[in-house]
Amino acid sequence: MIRVVLTGNLRRLVGGAREIEIEAGTIGQLFRALGARYPGIGPHLEQGVAVAIDGEIFQDALLEPIPPGAEVHLMPQIGGG
Amino acid sequence: MASDKEFKWIGTRPPRPDGVDKVTGRAKFGADLYVPGMLIGKVLRSPHPHAVIKSIDTAKAEALPGVKAVLTRADFEDRESELVPAGEMMVNYRDIVRNVMAREKALYEGHAVAAVAAISNAIAKKALRLIEVDYEPLPHVIDAVAAMQPGAPILHEDLITDGVDPVPTEPSNVAKRVEFALGDVEAGFAAADVVIEREFDTQPVHQAYIEPHACVASVAEDGQAELWVTTQGHYVVRAHCARLLGMDISKIRVTASEIGGGFGGKTVVYLEPVALGLSRKAGRPVKMVMTRDEVFRASGPTSGAHMKIKIGATKDGKITAGEAELIYQAGAFPGSPVQPGAMCAFAPYDLENVKAVGWDVVTNRSKVAAYRAPGAPISEYAVECVIDELAKRLGIDPIDLRLTNAAKEGTRAAYGPKFGPIGLVESLEQAKAHPHYQAALGPNQGRGVASGFWFNIGGETCASLIVNEDGTTVLTVGTPDIGGSRASLCMMAAEELGIDVDQVRPIIADTASLGYTFLTGGSRTTFSSGMAAIDAARDVVQQLCERAAKIWEIPADAVEWEDGYARPAGANAGNFEPMSLAEIAAMAGKTGGPIVGHAQINAQGAGPSFGTHLVDVEVDRETGRVTVLRYTVLQDAGKAIHPSYVEGQFQGGAVQGIGWALNEEYIYGADGKLENAGFLDYRIPVASDVPMIDTVIVEVPNPRHPYGVRGIGETPIIPPMAAIANAIENALGIRFSELPMSPPKVLKAIGEMAAAAE
Amino acid sequence: MAKNHVTTTINGDAVEFLCEPEDTLLDVLRDELHLTGSKEGCSSGDCGACSVLLDGRLVCACLVLGVELTGHEVETIEAMAHGEVLHPLQSKFIEHAALQCGVCTPGILVAAKALLDKNPDPSETEVRYWLAGNLCRCTGYDKIVRAVLDAAADMRGS
Numbered sequence: 003m004i005r006v007v008l009t010g011n012l013r014r015l016v017g018g019a020r021e022i023e024i025e026a027g028t029i030g031q032l033f034r035a036l037g038a039r040y041p042g043i044g045p046h047l048e049q050g051v052a053v054a055i056d057g058e059i060f061q062d063a064l065l066e067p068i069p070p071g072a073e074v075h076l077m078p079q080i081g082g083g
Numbered sequence: 084m085a086s087d088k089e090f091k092w093i094g095t096r097p098p099r100p101d102g103v104d105k106v107t108g109r110a111k112f113g114a115d116l117y118v119p120g121m122l123i124g125k126v127l128r129s130p131h132p133h134a135v136i137k138s139i140d141t142a143k144a145e146a147l148p149g150v151k152a153v154l155t156r157a158d159f160e161d162r163e164s165e166l167v168p169a170g171e172m173m174v175n176y177r178d179i180v181r182n183v184m185a186r187e188k189a190l191y192e193g194h195a196v197a198a199v200a201a202i203s204n205a206i207a208k209k210a211l212r213l214i215e216v217d218y219e220p221l222p223h224v225i226d227a228v229a230a231m232q233p234g235a236p237i238l239h240e241d242l243i244t245d246g247v248d249p250v251p252t253e254p255s256n257v258a259k260r261v262e263f264a265l266g267d268v269e270a271g272f273a274a275a276d277v278v279i280e281r282e283f284d285t286q287p288v289h290q291a292y293i294e295p296h297a298c299v300a301s302v303a304e305d306g307q308a309e310l311w312v313t314t315q316g317h318y319v320v321r322a323h324c325a326r327l328l329g330m331d332i333s334k335i336r337v338t339a340s341e342i343g344g345g346f347g348g349k350t351v352v353y354l355e356p357v358a359l360g361l362s363r364k365a366g367r368p369v370k371m372v373m374t375r376d377e378v379f380r381a382s383g384p385t386s387g388a389h390m391k392i393k394i395g396a397t398k399d400g401k402i403t404a405g406e407a408e409l410i411y412q413a414g415a416f417p418g419s420p421v422q423p424g425a426m427c428a429f430a431p432y433d434l435e436n437v438k439a440v441g442w443d444v445v446t447n448r449s450k451v452a453a454y455r456a457p458g459a460p461i462s463e464y465a466v467e468c469v470i471d472e473l474a475k476r477l478g479i480d481p482i483d484l485r486l487t488n489a490a491k492e493g494t495r496a497a498y499g500p501k502f503g504p505i506g507l508v509e510s511l512e513q514a515k516a517h518p519h520y521q522a523a524l525g526p527n528q529g530r531g532v533a534s535g536f537w538f539n540i541g542g543e544t545c546a547s548l549i550v551n552e553d554g555t556t557v558l559t560v561g562t563p564d565i566g567g568s569r570a571s572l573c574m575m576a577a578e579e580l581g582i583d584v585d586q587v588r589p590i591i592a593d594t595a596s597l598g599y600t601f602l603t604g605g606s607r608t609t610f611s612s613g614m615a616a617i618d619a620a621r622d623v624v625q626q627l628c629e630r631a632a633k634i635w636e637i638p639a640d641a642v643e644w645e646d647g648y649a650r651p652a653g654a655n656a657g658n659f660e661p662m663s664l665a666e667i668a669a670m671a672g673k674t675g676g677p678i679v680g681h682a683q684i685n686a687q688g689a690g691p692s693f694g695t696h697l698v699d700v701e702v703d704r705e706t707g708r709v710t711v712l713r714y715t716v717l718q719d720a721g722k723a724i725h726p727s728y729v730e731g732q733f734q735g736g737a738v739q740g741i742g743w744a745l746n747e748e749y750i751y752g753a754d755g756k757l758e759n760a761g762f763l764d765y766r767i768p769v770a771s772d773v774p775m776i777d778t779v780i781v782e783v784p785n786p787r788h789p790y791g792v793r794g795i796g797e798t799p800i801i802p803p804m805a806a807i808a809n810a811i812e813n814a815l816g817i818r819f820s821e822l823p824m825s826p827p828k829v830l831k832a833i834g835e836m837a838a839a840a841e
Numbered sequence: 842m843a844k845n846h847v848t849t850t851i852n853g854d855a856v857e858f859l860c861e862p863e864d865t866l867l868d869v870l871r872d873e874l875h876l877t878g879s880k881e882g883c884s885s886g887d888c889g890a891c892s893v894l895l896d897g898r899l900v901c902a903c904l905v906l907g908v909e910l911t912g913h914e915v916e917t918i919e920a921m922a923h924g925e926v927l928h929p930l931q932s933k934f935i936e937h938a939a940l941q942c943g944v945c946t947p948g949i950l951v952a953a954k955a956l957l958d959k960n961p962d963p964s965e966t967e968v969r970y971w972l973a974g975n976l977c978r979c980t981g982y983d984k985i986v987r988a989v990l991d992a993a994a995d996m997r998g999s
Binding site for chain 3: 293294
């Protein structure tokens with residue numbers, strides 16, 4: 003089980019919850035599990051979400067493992083100039 | 084770890100490998116390519132800020148002798164509204180195709196409406212005048228707050244605000260609402276002894292790279308295309324052009340020229356799909372170069388904004404709550420950087436209660452593009468001004484107030500995760516201890532401080548390291564070099580190989596010669612291409628050891644690499660003379676083949692960079708001119724590979740910030756047209772406007788990079804505006820809440836203060 | 842629409858070209874003669890990226906017409922080095938990392954040379970005001986000014 007914290011705009015797609023508990027071993031599995039539980043969130047996850055695992059930010063890293071008990075944050079993807 | 088190692092090259096200042104080409108004028112930038120049979124392409128642009136395009140008649144232009152192709156919206160396939168990955172980013176191609184060539188409406192003055200390719204500049208210009216466009220002008224709106232009001236002219240009839248409940252039934256100019264929050268700000272404000280609330284206004288400012296957009300496109304009859312372009316990301320350009328022209332990605336080969344500045348403004352496409360389309364139609368190469376007027380009118384500045392900031396603190400200086408409402412104007416299509424602006428606004432502070440709300444609003448102006456830490460300079464400017472006001476109100480030194488609340492390793496950011504190791508406290512402490520902070524000030528002089536934060540990114544990156552027969556090497560990377568990164572990348576490869584840095588020659592590959600590499604931006608190049616270069620070099624080292632092992636007929640793990648030599652890894656391995664890289668390379672062909680290392684990664688673990696700036700100003704009460712007397716940048720680089728280029732980023736970003744603070748702004752008439760589309764009236768800092776910019780490189784290593792590197796290029800533009808506003812307040816006792824703080828505005832405020840005193 | 846035939850001297854060489862009446866010296870240098878070291882940043886004389894010497898005097902090539910060149914001499918960035926030997930300004934710019942993207946560099950070097958030809962011992966303020974007509978967006982001017990002052994010292998033999 004991992005703890006997933008969502009930022010403001012994503013919370014609306016999970017019924018307002020700020021935190022969710024869900025089973026997932028990698029970022030890709032997390033996206034699939036969230037998409038299965040909350041129809042409607044799928045496209046937003048595809049649209050550019052960064053994932054912080056215990057503070058470290060990952061972007062486009064579907065295969066990145068999520069250790070059990072990790073604190074995971076979903077946040078908008080970051081660009082730059 | 085990086086801090087324990089004794090480096091041979093890292094931290095030194097060798098000459099950059101492309102230096103001679105740049106100082107002799109030999110280096111080829113976007114407009115420096117001339118090919119046989121080349122046509123000149125030019126764009127017809129809307130004179131109206133908002134208009135329906137009822138019809139476009141190109142017959143006369145097409146008939147003009149010397150005109151070989153004409154392009155309009157009819158030549159681009161429409162795109163559905165859909166966010167798709169293009170390279171690494173999410174883009175809405177429906178908006179991009181319309182920005183490249185207007186479809187139903189012209190949405191800003193300068194919007195591209197048609198294009199021609201002709202045998203000369205003169206004929207191309209004449210052809211543009213022969214194109215007849217039937218416009219129906221519409222009311223326009225250029226101010227974001229005005230664009231949000233009911234009754235404002237609507238730019239997109241299908242734009243429904245995202246991020247609000249209930250979902251609106253009517254279109255508006257508000258594309259999106261975003262929110263980042265922790266804790267309970269109301270409770271936080273209730274617990275405060277002092278609450279300060281301020282509103283701020285900023286104007287769009289342009290990246291103002293000295294080199295205009297330019298490209299040469301050549302499409303053959305079988306659809307194979309070549310594109311030469313000045314860009315921060317040629318793989319991204321390839322992706323956009325392939326999509327817009329309906330081509331397989333492998334059919335377009337894009338070569339990045341040297342680039343004369345980007346700062347985020349050259350991460351998008353403007354001329355390129357048009358040049359390819361013209362070339363495809365004409366069957367000849369087409370060169371297109373923007374004039375400076377076009378650069379200002381039709382390429383993206385960054386947003387202007389209207390902001391409300393509220394911060395509460397207890398008497399001892401502990402901030403109990405921070406709240407921001409940010410309205411950013413996106414220009415003609417959605418996509419202002421209000422989201423990162425909201426995420427970064429309070430990032431330097433450890434806050435239990437924080438809330439940042441952002442609004443992305445479209446207006447009849449050119450579509451904004453990224454500009455050095457997009458969104459963050461704007462929001463952090465406003466917050467850093469209020470922090471300063473808070474410090475004044477509480478009677479606390481502004482650096483001490485920041486230290487009391489500073490984000491540290493383990494602090495939770497407003498956007499969610501906790502920080503790893505970061506250097507904000509170090510930059511603040513070193514600022515306080517710096518002689519600049521103690522220097523005496525004279526009349527009408529003041530000192531200001533501000534801090535800044537940017538995330539930095541990694542991303543897809545490839546590198547290839549070829550060992551030549553004589554032991555010299557070629558390092559091939561995919562990130563265009565906008566600031567001297569070639570030098571640092573060669574140093575990292577040389578460090579790993581244990582050879583002289585001038586034995587590593589850098590090449591920036593075209594898109595057909597190296598795997599996908601995301602653009603140069605996001606302060607990612609030294610970090611990501613560096614990581615890939617190191618990995619490629621370690622791959623080479625492994626192959627060299629294996630090759631030596633085969634030559635010596637011992638097991639591969641019995642060979643180690645040290646200082647450019649393969650040697651037996653211990654007495655048991657055997658008594659062999661060490662072999663240099665050159666010696667192994669000379670035998671490579673006969674012992675298995677060439678030695679080439681490569682890496683293809685999606686670099687993760689980019690560490691954020693925090694910085695603190697100190698500035699002293701003097702205000703001339705008769706002219707309103709603010710002179711920057713002294714400037715010091717203190718910023719965390721993790722590990723400075725080539726300190727001269729780290730210093731250069733600090734200095735360049737600071738001076739852009741000085742321009743943003745004191746003079747730069749887009750000025751529009753009531754007719755919705757840009758009035759200062761040139762370097763005379765859009766005045767960026769010149770050499771006589773600024774003093775030497777002193778720099779202090781703080782090094783809190785990033786544990787995720789082999790040498791501890793953090794990106795540093797963007798953070799330096801964030802603190803200057805607030806630092807200067809705070810310095811002016813210190814000098815005059817007047818707090819400005821509008822940018823730029825240009826002489827007419829300063830004079831007016833001085834006059835008002837004098838009048839009020841009477 | 843007949844083009845003008847112009848004979849002039851560029852970087853010490855006798856040169857002939859055809860140009861339209863409205864073509865600038867910058868257009869001629871780049872488009873006709875392929876001397877692309879001089880850059881076009883604005884075409885309005887505001888950025889200095891096209892700085893060249895016209896009879897030894899510093900000008901923006903975008904503000905000189907091609908047809909004006911008969912009987913005059915032009916010196917561009919391409920003539921600053923002599924064979925393999927860089928001008929001290931060029932060497933110092935590399936040494937001090939006084940360039941990042943490098944597009945303003947040719948114009949700044951020509952302008953700096955014009956300064957040192959006139960005033961071999963300028964102060965920092967004199968260097969800054971002399972170079973005020975050359976825009977740089979990357980460096981913030983710090984290392985540029987240091988490089989010019991260091992080159993000046995070098996050339997004075999100090």
